[in-house]
Amino acid sequence: MIELNQVSKMYGNVVGVNDLNVTLESAAYGLIGPNGSGKTTLINLLIGHFCPTLGSVRVFGRNPTKDRRILRNIGLCPASDVLYPNVSALEWVKYLVRLHGISRRQSRTMAEQALEIVGMSDAMHRPMGTYSLGMRQRTKIAQAIAHQPDLLILDEPYNGLDPVGRADMTAVLKGWADEGRGLLFASHVLQEIEAVTSSFLLIYGGRLLASGTAEEIESILADTPQQVRVFGPDAARLVHRLADVPWVDSLSLSAGRTELAVSLRDPGEFYRQLPHWIRSDGLSIERLRTSDGNLEALFESLLKHHRGEMP
Amino acid sequence: MNKLTLPLAVMIFELRRSLTIGRIAIWFILVAFPVAIITAIHLIAKIEMGERFEAEEMIEPLGMAMYFLIPEVSCLLGLLLWATPAVSTEIEGQTWVYLTMRSSGRRMVLIGKYLTAVVWTLSASLAAVALCTIVVDSPIGSELWWVLTKLVVLSCFVHAALYLMIGTLFYRRTMVAAVMYTVVVEYVFSFIPALVNKFTINYRLRGLLADWMQWDNARSQAEHIFGNEPVSTHLQLLGLMVVVFLGIALYRVERTEYPTQQEG
Numbered sequence: 381m382i383e384l385n386q387v388s389k390m391y392g393n394v395v396g397v398n399d400l401n402v403t404l405e406s407a408a409y410g411l412i413g414p415n416g417s418g419k420t421t422l423i424n425l426l427i428g429h430f431c432p433t434l435g436s437v438r439v440f441g442r443n444p445t446k447d448r449r450i451l452r453n454i455g456l457c458p459a460s461d462v463l464y465p466n467v468s469a470l471e472w473v474k475y476l477v478r479l480h481g482i483s484r485r486q487s488r489t490m491a492e493q494a495l496e497i498v499g500m501s502d503a504m505h506r507p508m509g510t511y512s513l514g515m516r517q518r519t520k521i522a523q524a525i526a527h528q529p530d531l532l533i534l535d536e537p538y539n540g541l542d543p544v545g546r547a548d549m550t551a552v553l554k555g556w557a558d559e560g561r562g563l564l565f566a567s568h569v570l571q572e573i574e575a576v577t578s579s580f581l582l583i584y585g586g587r588l589l590a591s592g593t594a595e596e597i598e599s600i601l602a603d604t605p606q607q608v609r610v611f612g613p614d615a616a617r618l619v620h621r622l623a624d625v626p627w628v629d630s631l632s633l634s635a636g637r638t639e640l641a642v643s644l645r646d647p648g649e650f651y652r653q654l655p656h657w658i659r660s661d662g663l664s665i666e667r668l669r670t671s672d673g674n675l676e677a678l679f680e681s682l683l684k685h686h687r688g689e690m691p
Numbered sequence: 692m693n694k695l696t697l698p699l700a701v702m703i704f705e706l707r708r709s710l711t712i713g714r715i716a717i718w719f720i721l722v723a724f725p726v727a728i729i730t731a732i733h734l735i736a737k738i739e740m741g742e743r744f745e746a747e748e749m750i751e752p753l754g755m756a757m758y759f760l761i762p763e764v765s766c767l768l769g770l771l772l773w774a775t776p777a778v779s780t781e782i783e784g785q786t787w788v789y790l791t792m793r794s795s796g797r798r799m800v801l802i803g804k805y806l807t808a809v810v811w812t813l814s815a816s817l818a819a820v821a822l823c824t825i826v827v828d829s830p831i832g833s834e835l836w837w838v839l840t841k842l843v844v845l846s847c848f849v850h851a852a853l854y855l856m857i858g859t860l861f862y863r864r865t866m867v868a869a870v871m872y873t874v875v876v877e878y879v880f881s882f883i884p885a886l887v888n889k890f891t892i893n894y895r896l897r898g899l900l901a902d903w904m905q906w907d908n909a910r911s912q913a914e915h916i917f918g919n920e921p922v923s924t925h926l927q928l929l930g931l932m933v934v935v936f937l938g939i940a941l942y943r944v945e946r947t948e949y950p951t952q953q954e955g
Contacts, residue, residue, distance in 0.1 A: 448794050448797075460785035461785065462789075478697065
């Protein structure tokens, strides 16, 4: 379905994506990375909007920059919002389907079907300027699936959806994936992707750090140092306990001496020892924050692993 | 067949979404301002000249004024609003990516937007020509109307292609680029008595005006303004300009990596 061969994209001196190598069969994949990691650049390369500075991009065996007919097989739901306030969802989706060269009558039928799938049938004749953010998001999904593509690319599709909308959208996307059609779902929230697929591509700093199932990525992380932040008035008093243990890589105390960043080789040992130290030293510790709540730290760990800086 | 009618589908969509109070008001302003000026000139001339006023003698100055106000100003203002921001408004509104995701998106949208700009401006300019001709009320009014109608059609098609090209080349500060070009090239260079004015659209349109209205006096007195080439030369060069401008615009829109949104 997708073949990236040593793909790099530069914006002047800035690296958008760097040396991406991946081959994906037709299935559902989550593309996860923090903001600014290169997800949108990768998507723009896949739809032929950007030409790679180096390397080659192939989607269904074709170069999307040179052969625009391939766009008939791709549906894209970008992260950007729709801004045609006085046009109805039906008119807009029909117009976009029509731009694939599909007849007027068929475009209307396809647009109506897509809007029904995303639950917009009742509101599809109203101007989009009257829609909520969630309704606009559903309309965006409708325009992406209306021409029945083989690969659906979604960039942050849950933006603006309420919990009910999220559940409905997850059902739509799971249904799409279950049909065996291609799905690439970009998000910076792991849980959103996990609800739809268990296959991930992790991108950070323009590099593809890891790919595989959640279990495979967890096993990489198990061997990767993780950072834990300790907050509380006695955080500084933990330094003498941690300074000599072999499973601590580094310690960093904040200027206010109430936050201690600990880089750990063996987080399990840290969690076993910490309650004992708190009790015996009478420490006041308010909370701990692990890399699970700090995606950037997680990706920093993976980046170090990717560079071979960690075991 | 479906693909051939795509520019029309784009035009219908664009015209439909242009039905806003602001756009409709601009349409009426573009019609009203040349009519108001021509009416004022006509009334002042009638009052000043009194019994000496003869509509037939006034046809040349009034015709010149109508030509300047409609094909050279009104058309350009309408097209500046429609053709120039064809791509930049989609980029700023972050809707460009939705259009480029379509297999025929880029080319068909550009051609459709070109037709939209022409149709919208043409409708306002032709209405202005018709009303001005009624105001002038000359025995050769129908001849003047027919000549100005042809000039308006030519002006719309050529200037729309020019502004569309500028819009694809300068997608940031598009309006500034187009206004600068218009003032410097179409209003200054076109009056310079040198080879440079032969490359301007307005020089060609003025040549056609003098030729079709048979204003030989004006032509002999100001040859550098009205030129001395035959009608066929003017028409061929205007046609060539449309092809070149649209060709560059289409090439540019196919090849350019326009920004889509903030990188994520």
